[in-house]
Amino acid sequence: MKRLLYFTLFLTVLISCKKDSMDAAMNGIAVASPIAGKWRLSQIERASVDNRNEWEYVAASQIDTIGFREDGVVLQADGLPMCCAPKSLIINGVLMDIKPQYPIPANGLCATVNCVYCPVWEITVTNNELIVSSCLKQRRKYIR
Numbered sequence: 001m002k003r004l005l006y007f008t009l010f011l012t013v014l015i016s017c018k019k020d021s022m023d024a025a026m027n028g029i030a031v032a033s034p035i036a037g038k039w040r041l042s043q044i045e046r047a048s049v050d051n052r053n054e055w056e057y058v059a060a061s062q063i064d065t066i067g068f069r070e071d072g073v074v075l076q077a078d079g080l081p082m083c084c085a086p087k088s089l090i091i092n093g094v095l096m097d098i099k100p101q102y103p104i105p106a107n108g109l110c111a112t113v114n115c116v117y118c119p120v121w122e123i124t125v126t127n128n129e130l131i132v133s134s135c136l137k138q139r140r141k142y143i144r
Contacts, residue, residue, distance in 0.1 A: 034091070035091060040144070041062070041066075074098075083113045090121070090123065091123045120134075130143070
């Protein structure tokens with residue numbers, strides 16, 4: 001009798017755990033959906049002599065493109081995963097751990113890169129403008 005009770009309890013816990021992990025994945029996708037797609041670098045924030053930060057337009061030779069999948073994975077312009085990408089994103093004040101929902105293609109360049117790791121990027125998105133703040137770089141403004 002005890003075996004039947006333990007088996008039933010085990011199955012109940014197992015089923016409820018799968019549902020929770022699926023709900024968490026769906027919540028992550030909902031948080032990342034506003035940033036999904038490709039973004040083109042337009043401005044970089046620079047500190048001036050009087051300690052005021054000002055946005056400067058980027059020269060055409062410095063224009064960079066990044067992309068985000070709906071699960072939060074950060075991509076380069078060619079669709080490969082970004083080397084030294086963060087493990088989490090703060091999107092409009094909501095923390096999201098990046099957990100790939102489908103396979104990430106291998107990026108051979110990452111084996112030759114020595115990363116200075118920044119675990120979290122803070123992202124503010126409004127309409128077609130995205131501002132990325134990381135611990136390694138000044139703030140960058142991207143547009144669709």
